[in-house]
Amino acid sequence: MQNLLHNLNPEQLAAVTLPAQSALILAGAGSGKTRVLTTRIAWLIQTAQVSPAGVLAVTFTNKAAKEMMSRLSAMLPINTRGMWIGTFHGICNRLLRAHYRDAGLPQTFQILDSADQLAAIKRLLKALNVDDEKYPPRNLMYFINGAKDQGLRAHEVEANDDYNRRFVQLYEAYDNQCQREGVVDFAELLLRTYELMSRNQPLREHYQARFRHILVDEFQDTNNLQYNWLKLMAGEHNAVFAVGDDDQSIYAFRGANVGNMVAFEREFRVQNLIKLEQNYRSHGHILDTANTLIANNSKRLGKNLRTDAGHGEPVRIYEASSDIQEAQWIIEQSKSLIGEGALRSEIAILYRSNAQSRVIEHALFTAGIPYRVYGGQRFFERAEIKHAIAYLQLMDNPHNDSAFLRVVNFPTRGIGARSIEQLQDAARQYGISLYAAVPYVAGKAGSSLGSFVKLVEGMRFETQNLPLQEMVKVMLDMSGLIPHYQTEKEGADRIENLEQLVSAAMLFVNEEGFGIDTPAFLGPKAQEVAGTPLPNGDELIDADAPLVTVMSPLSAFLSHASLEAGDNQAQAGQDALQLMTVHSAKGLEFDAVFITGLEEGLFPHENSAQEQGGLEEERRLMYVAITRAKKRLYMSFSQTRMLHGQTRYNMKSRFFDELPEAALKWLSPKVQHQWFGNKKSAWDDAPEVGANNIAQSFARKDVGWRIGETVSHQKFGEGVIVNIEGGGTNSRAHINFGKHGMKLLDLNIAKLERVAG
């Protein structure tokens, strides 16, 4: 115990050893948040305030859950498997599996990922003959998920006009379709669990009696449904230990509600609010930069990070003439960092949007520097894996129409669009699944569909007593997937992936312990409650009864595949530069960080201007970006940039005006140097204004002004000349004034002034 608390600072120690009441921990970037969370759990268990089974720890990502799990097993000499540490979705899945009857789901219900959900919606619209121009599937999906994230069923959604009333109808129809097929989407996992717990008192009381301590990571990212779910699980008496950072709330666009932090303080009667402000990550100048920037936000709970490290290096800022040149500069700087002994994997290049990576990747590729891009396609999202999974889904639950449609004619077996249409008509007529409707289709179509059904049934029969990985192997063989890809020229990679699916199944069996009897770990009180029969006569099973009694290995593996899409880093292993969006950098840290494309319209993104609180969220995003850096921070922006096939002339980001000058070092001169050239290598020094080599891309029009030039207008402020038309006495300029928008001004009338910098 001594060594458990041994290296904590006073605030961390206070947080870890708080009494068993709800508490809010405001944990700044790099303040040891995960450490506090895991040490809190270890301390509670070690001091016998709670048994491992009485702990519920919730995260957003599998990665965070795994991290907590592994740190805990390092701290405690107990089997962490009995503990409930997982994502919101993972935990809800577990609860729904154990109580599927009470939740009104089939035992083998399956989970739709976003792509499956969209496909299901498209199918629904087609079946109902809905004009998908007027009601775009994607919008309907946002509508449905948005409603579910608010905890609202179709009949609870308020619709004030015909258009929205139609959306509500379609939401209802979508839920019916899902129910018929035995599938649930991500939001449904949460909503269904919420409804289960709120309606079923014995069940609710059982779990409330069990989970005396609920711990939540990244609390600022919770949406309203998740918040209410926590409230339900906590009941009146349990302690919720919420850890979060309002300054790092960057997911409002997907329903996260920072307001939950304030609500939590009030509704959970929080007596203890502890701020972790000691930062162990960044040097002083970097931290000052972050603090000064974020101070411009009005809606904050208030927090200022401090560090014991010295000032360190200043934050370097660079103005490039083009996105290509920006990339070259990044490469030069990276090379020199690597030359000084930096690890490539400790250098991150961050951008606001994915489109920006292309130019950087190209430059890195040309320079022969290894790099790794985060955020690509993930293992379980690959087409061939999706196909294989669909076969497995049909073996487990043949009424999953999405799965049926995906593979009924893949590999091709002569079942064309006509046959499918006939089948869909029959299914609609009888209100049954496609699989069940096959006997109602006559003729040639009926017989080819019939042999597909026989195939699926054959696969199920052949594999019923086999271990999971053997099951997958047999499926791959019988389905014809492997032979199909063998004949395809680009098929080798796909076959390799399919073989990896077999390994994934084996790994899953070993890790989840299927076949090994995992003992249920029930606290005394929980066991008492567990004996209580439910009103409907079902016996109350605790959800951590051995998984095998709750679901088959196949069902479990399929949930795993949906809930954990796998790594998305293609080229692991090698020591490589790290490229990613600012969003995906959250939670990570690097010795050196480049924040690129710091321009008005890009960062802050132009779309954010329309949104309520959009600018503040962009600023938090910038704050997240800055606080990723440990020792070196570089920021860059460019005068021109290719975006969507067009050259854009952006002003530098307004965020530069919000940074502390004393912490910065401007590498590029704050004057118009770009057309009057200079040696790139000498940009550290004062520019030679008036030198005479004009860069080709900025040919000067003979009107006194240049494209790309920054000007100032009395009414509109600063702007960038985007285009000039006409000439002489009849010349007009398109000028991008940022906040004021694009203006077309007559150059002979408008009073423009040159702006230095």
Added chain:
DNA sequence: ATCCCGACCTTTTTT
């Protein structure tokens, strides 16, 4: 069944 062309879109993303 497959292939090719043109229309369309383009912030951020986990489960």
Added chain:
DNA sequence: AGGTCGGGAT
């Protein structure tokens, strides 16, 4: 610019 998707032609 570049990728995806759907429709129409082969």
